[in-house]
Amino acid sequence: MKYILVTGGVISGIGKGIIASSIGTILKSCGLRVTAIKIDPYINIDAGTFSPYEHGEVFVLNDGGEVDLDLGNYERFLDINLYKDNNITTGKIYQHVINKERHGDYLGKTVQVVPHITDAVQEWVMNQAKVPVDDDKKEPQICVIELGGTIGDIEGMPFVEAFRQFQFKAKRENFCNIHVSLVPQPNATGEQKTKPTQNSVRALRGLGLSPDLIVCRSAKPIEMAVKEKISMFCHVEPEQVIFIHDVSSTYRVPILLEEQGIIKYFKQRLNLPIDDQPSDLLMKWKKMACRYERLLKVCSIALVGKYTKLSDCYASVFKALEHSALAINYKLELMYIDSTELERATEAENSVKYHQAWHKLCKADGILVPGGFGIRGTEGKLQAISWARTKKKPFLGVCLGMQLAVVEFARNCLNWEDANSTEFDPDTKNPVVIDMPEHNPGDMGGTMRLGKRRTVFKTENSVLRKLYGDEMFVEERHRHRYEVNPELTHSFEEKGLKFVGHDTEGNRMEIIELENHPYFVGVQFHPEFSSRPMKPSPPYLGLLLAATGTLNAYLQRGCKLSP
Numbered sequence: 001m002k003y004i005l006v007t008g009g010v011i012s013g014i015g016k017g018i019i020a021s022s023i024g025t026i027l028k029s030c031g032l033r034v035t036a037i038k039i040d041p042y043i044n045i046d047a048g049t050f051s052p053y054e055h056g057e058v059f060v061l062n063d064g065g066e067v068d069l070d071l072g073n074y075e076r077f078l079d080i081n082l083y084k085d086n087n088i089t090t091g092k093i094y095q096h097v098i099n100k101e102r103h104g105d106y107l108g109k110t111v112q113v114v115p116h117i118t119d120a121v122q123e124w125v126m127n128q129a130k131v132p133v134d135d136d137k138k139e140p141q142i143c144v145i146e147l148g149g150t151i152g153d154i155e156g157m158p159f160v161e162a163f164r165q166f167q168f169k170a171k172r173e174n175f176c177n178i179h180v181s182l183v184p185q186p187n188a189t190g191e192q193k194t195k196p197t198q199n200s201v202r203a204l205r206g207l208g209l210s211p212d213l214i215v216c217r218s219a220k221p222i223e224m225a226v227k228e229k230i231s232m233f234c235h236v237e238p239e240q241v242i243f244i245h246d247v248s249s250t251y252r253v254p255i256l257l258e259e260q261g262i263i264k265y266f267k268q269r270l271n272l273p274i275d276d277q278p279s280d281l282l283m284k285w286k287k288m289a290c291r292y293e294r295l296l297k298v299c300s301i302a303l304v305g306k307y308t309k310l311s312d313c314y315a316s317v318f319k320a321l322e323h324s325a326l327a328i329n330y331k332l333e334l335m336y337i338d339s340t341e342l343e344r345a346t347e348a349e350n351s352v353k354y355h356q357a358w359h360k361l362c363k364a365d366g367i368l369v370p371g372g373f374g375i376r377g378t379e380g381k382l383q384a385i386s387w388a389r390t391k392k393k394p395f396l397g398v399c400l401g402m403q404l405a406v407v408e409f410a411r412n413c414l415n416w417e418d419a420n421s422t423e424f425d426p427d428t429k430n431p432v433v434i435d436m437p438e439h440n441p442g443d444m445g446g447t448m449r450l451g452k453r454r455t456v457f458k459t460e461n462s463v464l465r466k467l468y469g470d471e472m473f474v475e476e477r478h479r480h481r482y483e484v485n486p487e488l489t490h491s492f493e494e495k496g497l498k499f500v501g502h503d504t505e506g507n508r509m510e511i512i513e514l515e516n517h518p519y520f521v522g523v524q525f526h527p528e529f530s531s532r533p534m535k536p537s538p539p540y541l542g543l544l545l546a547a548t549g550t551l552n553a554y555l556q557r558g559c560k561l562s563p
Contacts, residue, residue, distance in 0.1 A: 001129055002270045003175050005163055006146045007209070009200025010182040014217050017070035019180055019244065020146040021077035022254040026262060027142050028078055029254075029281035030274040035133045035140035036074040037125060038067070038087050040148045041155040045091040046084070048448075056312030060479045060529055061086075064451030069315050070146060072529065076319060077254075079532055080133040085124070090155060093120050113158050121162035122169065151179075151204045164208035173271050179204055179211035183218040183226065192218060192226045194233065201234040210235075212269060213262075215242045239265065251289040251533065258282060288326070288533060295331040299548050302364035304384040306377035308336035317370050317398070320528035323536040324544040332544075335360045339369075339380030346380075361387060366394040366519075366547030369401030371479070371526060375424045382408045394519040394546035396539055399480050402512060402522030403433045406484050409497050409514075423482050434485045448481050455501045455510040455525065462500040464511055464521055466555055467538035474501075476525035483524060484509035519546030 006020040017038075024034045044050070047058045048066035059072040065084025075082060097120050101111045129143035147163070149156045167175045181197040201211060214234055216222055222243040231238040242260050244253060267274055301321055307313035318334060325332035340346060341357035361367065367388045369381050381401070385408045388395035397405040403421055410419035410432045418425070421433035436449060456473045457465045468474050486507050489499050501511030501523075514520035523539055531537035545551035554560075 001126075001140070001170075001174065002142045002272070003125070003129070003166075003170055004142065004144045004270075005175070005177045005209075006144065006180060007151055007160075007177065007204060007211075008147070008149070008180045009151045009204065010184075010196045012148075012150050014180055014182055015244070016146050016148075016180050017073045018250050018253055019178070019215055019257075020070070020144050021073045022250075022257055023178070023262070024074065024142070024144045025077045025254045025285065026258055026282065027144075027266065027272075027274075029279045029285075030263060030272070031279060032142050032272065032274065033134060033138055033140045034078055034142045034144065035080065035129060035131070036071070036078065036082065036086065037128055037143060037145045038070045038074070038148065039121075039145065039159055040068055040087065040089045041153065041159060042089060043091045043094070043155075044089060045095060046087065046089065052307040052313035053310055056310065057315050057317075058479070059316060060450060060477045060526060062452040062477065066450065066479070068148070069312060070148075072316050072319075074144075075529075076532055078133075079535075082133055083128075083131060085128050085131075086133075088121070088124055088128075090158075093117060093124070093158075096120055096124075114161060117158050118162040118165060121159055122166045125166070151200055151207070157207075160207045160209065167209070173269075176212045176266070176269055177204075177209050178213045178215060180215045180217060183216045183222055183230075185219055192222055194226060194229050197230055198233045205235075211240075212236075213240050213242055213265070215244055218243065218245050221245045249289060249292045251285060251292055254282065254285055255289060284534065291329070292326055295326075295329060297330045297548075298333050299325055299330040299366070299544055300333040300335060300364050301366045301368055301543070301547060302335045302337050302361050302384070303368050303370065304337045304339050304342070304361070304381055305370050306339050306372055306374075308338045311336070314370055316526075316528040316531070317368070320531035320537045320540040321368070321544065323531050323533050324541040326533070327536045327541060328544055328548065328550065330544065330548055335364060337361060337384070339377035339384065342380035342383045343377075344379075364393070366396070366543050368395075368543065369397045369404060371399030371401065373400070373423075378404060378424060382411075386412060389514065389517070389520060392518055394543055394551075395517075395521070396519075396543040397512075397522035398528070398539075399524060399526060402524055403482060403484065405512060405520075405522045406432050406492065406497070409492060409495070410488075413495050413497070414491055421482055430488075432485050432488055433482050435482050436480075449478050449483075451477060453478050453525070454504050456504055456506075457501050457511075458506075459498070459500050462498075462511070462513060463519065463542065463551075463555070464500065464513065464523075464539060467542045469538075476523075476527050477529045478525045480524060484512075519543060519551060 008016045028034045046066045056069045058066050059069050062081050063083050067087035181200050183192050185192045227241045230241050322332050337357050341353045347354040381404050385405050410416045416430040419430040419432045420428040422431050452475050454475050496515040498513050499509045500513050510524045512522040527537040527539045545554050
């Protein structure tokens with residue numbers, strides 16, 4: 001097993017996740033089996049209870065793990081399926097060690113950060129690195145490990161110490177450290193500064209790790225003189241300094257790395273049994289990146305949510321839309337609309353914001369209402385859904401988006417004026433969305449219906465079934481506490497809102513479709529989590545096809561994309 005540790009310096013959010021994913025993609029293109037581990041030094045057990053504004057979206061895995069969004073990058077880039085233990089947190093490690101201590105496993109010894117916590121980290125990494133993540137179920141050969149945060153953070157120290165020890169345990173030819181740093185360019189001078197990188201590498205060396213590669217992030221391409229300066233002051237060869245400037249799409253990053261000789265370096269440094277040249281897989285990435293940059297036709301989608309100030313809050317939704325747009329040769333224009341700005345209360349408080357939000361919604365080619373929690377902004381989402389239904393705008397509702405589509409239909413088509421979800425109004429006379437029988441309102445963490453579940457189509461006359469390739473069932477990832485009330489579904493079906501998919505027992509409503517509408521679809525699951533750059537998610541692809549007016553032609557071709 002070969003281990004590649006990716007650390008970061010100067011600032012967090014520098015792009016370690018994309019670089020780690022890109023390195024994995026390059027090695028996979030050379031015919032190696034690659035897995036990935038993300039280490040988050042926070043004390044939370046997992047990402048499940050975070051506000052999206054804290055760390056971006058919560059990504060859900062097949063096994064129900066609620067993890068950091070970087071694991072989504074790994075899955076999309078490497079086309080693998082990870083597990084919750086591929087995300088290590090300080091909370092998980094301490095919980096593991098404390099449980100062992102309570103069990104008496106340390107035989108009366110004083111339990112300390114060194115060696116017990118550091119040993120637990122190393123043991124976890126070695127065990128998880130062996131777990132197969134590809135469809136062929138073979139043990140991986142390479143494990144890319146991303147250490148979250150920044151070198152020097154107090155909370156990350158035990159992990160850095162664990163890897164300082166681990167480099168000797170794994171042996172030099174099996175362990176490699178890549179340090180990602182920032183090369184800022186102040187506007188006042190326009191000069192690219194190397195001092196932050198020098199200080200960051202010095203701090204890393206002081207903790208006992210020497211970088212084998214220094215990946216420098218910058219806004220613009222870095223000059224050769226800067227490369228030579230970093231090489232001299234950071235004690236590495238010039239070819240060990242890699243530049244990654246801001247690019248038009250993340251699909252470009254593996255190509256930039258490959259152009260700078262990273263395959264040849266890894267072959268020598270880790271003694272890998274590979275050719276110097278990448279395979280067809282990286283050629284596909286190159287073609288995809290070139291195609292992305294040449295797209296001319298534009299499709300605009302309005303994303304109506306309440307976490308619109310930070311794009312990472314809907315990272316997987318954005319990627320799923322982007323994959324689908326690319327598949328049909330359209331450039332995606334994603335317009336984020338804060339759902340509260342569509343509400344009547346905003347019109348009274350700030351009429352400019354209100355009218356701007358409605359202007360965006362009206363000019364969009366399609367409307368998407370993603371998942372979420374809590375009552376804030378729900379009335380605005382209901383307004384957007386009503387607009388999509390009555391104006392025959394292509395619409396996709398995901399999780400809460402589907403539930404609100406049912407609420408909107410109940411209020412405006414069934415005339416159940418107080419119809420609501422028990423999440424927002426526990427005393428409603430028409431509870432069209434109810435909490436699940438197994439929901440425990442006590443603990444918040446890990447109490448939802450999580451992970452990959454089967455959805456069975458109950459009719460052949462379904463647009464989503466056709467988009468999924470006419471399968472009898474699909475398996476998608478879930479993350480919800482509430483669901484459509486199964487006792488009231490017949491009232492909706494009589495009026496044209498069909499529940500075309502349900503769970504294996506037939507009790508849980510999973511997919512809705514509206515008759516006599518170009519595309520009005522709601523799904524209880526989160527299809528965005530399984531979307532891949534070369535395998536777009538069918539519900540999102542359907543939305544883009546309908547928004548560009550090509551859905552019927554696509555279905556007539558037997559769900560084959562035009563060349």
